[in-house]
Amino acid sequence: MPHIELPEGLPGISAGLTYRPETAKPLRELAHVLLHEPGTLTPGERELIATYVSSRNDCYFCQTSHGAAAACHLGDASVVEQVKTDYRSAPVSPKLKALLAIAGKVQQDGKLVTTADVEAARAHGATDLEIHDTVLIAAAFCMFNRYVDGLGTWQPRNPEMYAQMGQHLAEEGYLASSIRQPVSAT
DSSP states (O other): OOSSOOOTTOOHHHHHHHHOHHHHHHHHHHHHHHHTSOOSSOHHHHHHHHHHHHHHTTOHHHHHHHHHHHHHHHTOHHHHHHHHHHGGGSSSOHHHHHHHHHHHHHHHOGGGOOHHHHHHHHHTTOOHHHHHHHHHHHHHHHHHHHHHHHTTOOOOOOHHHHHHHHHHHHHHOSSSOSOOSOOOOO
16 A cells, blocks of 8 residues: 555556656656666666666565566566576676676665776676666666655556566667556456
8 A cells, every 4th residue: 555645556666657747757767768778788688787676675566577678678587587586696697797796785885886896897898887887777776666665656466567567668668657557456
């Protein structure tokens, strides 16, 4: 049950964004640039970073929706689950593993990121832009996760809804809602 009166039938962040459209616009634009716009990290890799941070924050809505987007990009949902469980043994590149290590530290406290962490990422081929974007994705998703959970939003356990959201996010990005109409509780 949400802590404030939010639009009914809209799960997770969709409810908060609909409630306050003037803050929704810059939040959507930030997510779009970080996760969808062309970059040197693939959209799948960026979605994995968002999913990993969201899983560490135990935000069901964000880890499931972004995990579904990552699975669409990667063509393999099992990689998403492996990253959430133990990224060190997941079938991802050493560079992404080094970036996930940084993201995990940012999720706990940005001050935990060390020069050694950054040098390890660079040793695996990470650029300064990729390190920057990893830190920003991790920090932004801590904010998004706290926004979703702090409002007590509705987070249904509906795999088909998340699969559709993931497909929309992977194909269309973040500028428009992936929820086209209110979702029923069943």
